[in-house]
Amino acid sequence: MSTKTKPGKVIFNNDAAQKLMAFAALIALFIIFSLASPNFFKFDNIVSIVLATCVNGVLALGITIVLLTGGIDLSIGTSLTFSAVIAGVCIVNLHLPVFVGILIGVGTGALCGCINGIIISKMKLPAFIATLGMQMVLKGLSLVISGTKPIYFNDVKVFREIAMGSILGKIIPGFEIPNSVLIFAAVSIIAGLIITKTIVGRYGCAIGSNEEATRLSGVNVDAWKIAIYSICGVFSGLAGILMASRLNSAQPALGAGYETEAIAAAVIGGTSMSGGEGTIMGTIIGAFIISVLTNGLRILSVPQEWQTVVTGVIVIAAVYMDILRRRKK
């Protein structure tokens, strides 16, 4: 019983303060940059920011669910690449219909996640090591399968429309918001529902809070872990499709290192690395903080070296705030 009430608390009460703080920080950034540059708060630039958040945002949603269980997945970046390459092979080389290719691409992500889950829960490898290994495996496989060459979707015009077309623009003329943004929004809602409304989310939180207690109360922890890593894989696969669609090509050399940015987004948004705590809203805010920061600093022509330093400082500050808040309790 205790396991079922605990996650509820975690999601609704515990994080209110953190969420508020992160949100306040985001608003503050917006105000500061708007005052500093007249070019920041413009429709086009806001769309650019949101678009720049999509790939990292979707990755961050997936990793949040894994972090909730107290696990980690370092393979999400290369899993993104691998899914994109597989989708590319299916659509361009095998001439499968686009939606089939996308399904296979996303399915590939899920499969990678599933294998991660099995290695972690059944073979008892630490998640850090298992997914680090998977990261390398997928990095190599992406290069092998693509023959180290990018796969271009030039002959499949529809493919670019997935992320860069604008259904909204067709309905409301002038409101040209790329589909990528809609997909990100939809996926965010789904991720939110998974965490708060489904048994996967509840058990995930329970595992993250106290894995042994959860196991003793009769939950099949292994099976749920596999499910959760698979779900995370689905998100990586989706992010891969979004990126491939935007670049109109599956780039086998990109994606490695993207996991750090996704983890940073989740952590800034109040997700605890030790599990049991975290919200989707927080992660989305975290992802936006990162892209608003990069965008704003660039608009102010701050040298790139310093942009990275600032982002790093923000990550440390955000986690420290979190620790302070918990100490008070």
Add this chain to the structure above:
Amino acid sequence: MKMRKTVTVLLSLLLVLSLFAGCGSKPAESTQSASPDPSQGAESSQSAEPQETAKKLYIPVLSKGFQHQFWQAVKMGAEKAAKDYNVEITFEGPEYETQVDKQIEMFEAALAKNPDAICLAALDSKACIPLLERAQAAGIPVIGFDSGVDSDIPLATASTDNILAAGYAADKMAELIGGEGEVAVVVHDQTSGTGIGRRDGFVNRIKEKYPNIKIVDIQYGGGDHLKSTDLTKTIIQAYPNIKGIFGANEGSAIGVLNAVTELNRDDIVVIGYDAGKQQKDAVRSGQMAGAITQDPIGIGYKAVEAAVKAANGETIEKNIDTGFKYYDKTNMDQEDIAPLLYD
């Protein structure tokens, strides 16, 4: 230890013998050493056949990477030269062009195999110097390619003059935007020789020759297509009156192109660098005004060619300029340019 010494002595004897064989069998080489035509290449590989039974020259080629299409083209050229001169090569490079340490390890491993010569595209112009000294002490000739090092040890360097090439891109940019206005530069990084050379080549030419053109921003996208796209969009937001953007390598150029397309700013003049399918298509359709291309196949070929000559004790030219070309939709199918544009 003794065993090892004997083996070394024997091997070096063999090497010296093969050297004589190599010199003797290639009288034609010296008359036209710069670029052997295919027939001559075939001839030399035939004449080298008896040498193969003794010992085939082994030349490791240490590149900066292998994933980018540019390096694949360099590899093609290196392999062609290996075939023409009947030598054995290995082509390897680290995954990222920032992994100086990995490249050093590869260099050490290559030295340990006691090769006849080494071709090196140094990721860091200073970090490799101790190893270059070791190679020199061991009598292994080193040929640089793509970018040079801060040392006199490499007998020759086959590379594009990046500063000159980027300067030419600046001239083209000035011409296309009418000699005045704001321009920006998107570069892959601020530490490598090519990054610095192309940035400075472009920026300095603008500053020297075109007082009415202002460089408003220089940003670095790591050659990552996605990151370069987002950062270019930001540049355009920050400087809405911008007239032209120069992307200093393939990833950067594609990023600039994506940004301009996504924001529907086809009034912005885009000039790129290198080739690749997307960039070629963009130039053909006119979305990209033009781009600088190097001769990656030539770089790979000439590096291995110089290495073979060095191993055979021939004297070689110190700076092998492999040249560059500016291509746009009007000339990209010409026969002196089309072969340089890899997919």
